Amino acid sequence: MSFPSDIEIAQQATIKPIKEIAKKIDIHEDDLEFYGKYKAKLPLSLQKEKPNGKLILVSAMSPTKYGEGKTTMSIGLVDGLNYIGKNAVAVLREPSLGPVFGLKGGAAGGGYAQVIPMEDINLHFTGDFSAIEKANNLLSAVIDNNLQNPKYSLHIDPKSIAWKRVMDMNDRTLRQIIIGVGAKGNGAMREDGFNITPASEIMAILCLSKNLEDLKFRLGNIYIGKTLDGKAIFSRDLKVVGAMAALLKDAIKPNLVQTLEGNPAILHGGPFASIAQGTNTVIATKTGLSLSDYVVTEAGFGADLGAEKFFHIKCAQSDLKPDAVVLVATIRALKHHAGLTADEFKAENVQSIEKGFCNLEKHIENIQKFGINPIVCINAFPEDYHSEYEKLIELCASKGVKALVSTAFAEGGKGSALLAETVISTIETASNNYHTLYSPENSITEKIEIVAKEIYGASNVNYTNKAQTQLNMINELGFNQFSVCMAKTPMSFSDDEKKIGRPTDFTITIREFEISSGAGFIVPLLGDVMRMPGLPAIPNAERIDIDNEGKIYGLS
Secondary structure (H helix, E strand, O other), rough: OOOOOOHHHHHOOOOOHHHHHHHOOOOHHHHHHHHOOEEEEHHHHHHHHOOOOOEEEEEEEOOOOOOOOHHHHHHHHHHHHHOOOOEEEEEEEOHHHHHHHHOOOOHHHOOOEEEEOOOHHOOOOOOOHHHHHHHHHHHHHHHHHHHOOOOOOOOOOHHOOOOEEEEEEEHHHHHOEEEOOOOOHOEEEEEEEEEEEEEEEOHHHHHHOOHHHHHHHHHOOOOOEEEEEEEEEEHHHHHHHHHHHOOOOOOOOEEEEEEOOEEEEOOOOOOOOOOOOOOOOOOHHHHHHHHHOOOEOOOOOOOOOOHHHHHHHHHHOOOOOOOOOEEEEOHHHHHHHHHOOHHHHHOOOHHHHHHHHHHHHHHHHHHHHOOOEEEEEEEEEOOOOOEEEEEEEHHHOOOOOOEEEEEEHHHHHOOOOOHHHHHHHHHHHOOOOOOOOOOOOOOOOHHHHHHHHHHHOEEEEEOOOHHHHHHHHHHHOOOOOOEEEOOEEEEEOOOOOOOOOOOOOOOOEEEEEEEEOOOOEEEHHHHHHOOOOOOOOOOHHEEEEEEOOEEEEEEE
16 A cells, blocks of 8 residues: 555644644734634734744755655654653744745645645745735836936946846746836846745845844845946835835734644745755744744755854844754665665665765764754655664764654654654753854855855865956945855755765855845855756646645645
């Protein structure tokens, strides 16, 4: 008998009214803004400035196209913590339609460790992404309107405009476009382009804002470009900040849903870690920490991207700090980083675990550099062998790290009970000397070098002529104190996805920069990574359908 699909499991689950889930964390029904019976918005008043909960970050080794199940393990850990009698909440990102219809499919966990209602969460949810998209594109429309309105013109240099439109879909043809901006059809044109919505600076700002006041302040600090005489222009100069904030009045509120086992889950924000900061909102995290004893959150892709940005961007801007870090690993990912093909994964091969461990080993070392000793969670698959688990546990022990197997995918919270107990024990007994690797006083180039050399293992950093020119402008604008949000392939420590394992003696190339002054970071684009992804040859959209009764198929 075959294992049911994720959507089959989700559709067969007994889902509770959201007001019952809210009761578990002492939220009164009057504080809920209902989106149907099973979803609700939470008021900002529920978050405390200095909450007492413990923060558990889930990250992973470098991902493969087969999926390592980081979200699944995060949800499983929350269910596991509740299974052993703890009060725990999942605080996760919202899925983007790009991956849903592209390569990955759904992003609400998997097997018996999911958040529900799965279809709603993956498709539009409460409209947060749409609001972010509209606020972003309103600013684009106002910029172009100013260009063709002589009476109110700011005299923006069209060639300097750094702001792009966004759409929550993978569409490579929109990366570079030509638009007409001439008054009364005089034919003036300029170059423009689209990013995917998770890469919008509005998304980044929403995820880092403390409240509406902070949101408006950050929206006003968005860098637009320069005037014809070289003066910097920000969105506040266009007098559109209030309208943008009005579009985001509901999107700033976190969303409450539930796991398959009826435990609370807060989903809010959804930047990718490869091209943005890769973590959910500060508001959602602090809300979870204010309502529960333990919050499990995740940072996208491998720890070289999501965890690094979690520490250097989210924590640095919000006074948060992790109490424990879990690194997700799979046997098949280790075999991939050992150079095996998918056809070779099912054969028992202890030697490949030893060879592929180099990738996980580097991630372990990186987390240790931040002053935390991680726990390795091995996501179990049916084709794994116990001898392979034993070898991996032994290798982790040689690095002073505890590793254990989670069967949350097949068994839910019960399958993650041991992981939950280990995490609690680590929080209660292990020393935590958390610190960042750079400070605001470091220059942008110093920050890039620290991440590239300490986290990626690169030997050198090169800058294209375009990147060097932009870097000079960043320094002139006084943005040197900002963090760096590296945009690179998640498949390798390098900027070349073909360099698997633990590459050494390599150079990364900064192709160009994007400025996110409202979010407080600079985005260096490495290699050929794009902030508007493309669809695969056979997109997941071809597998998704809905029947005459309204039942959806094909989400996974």
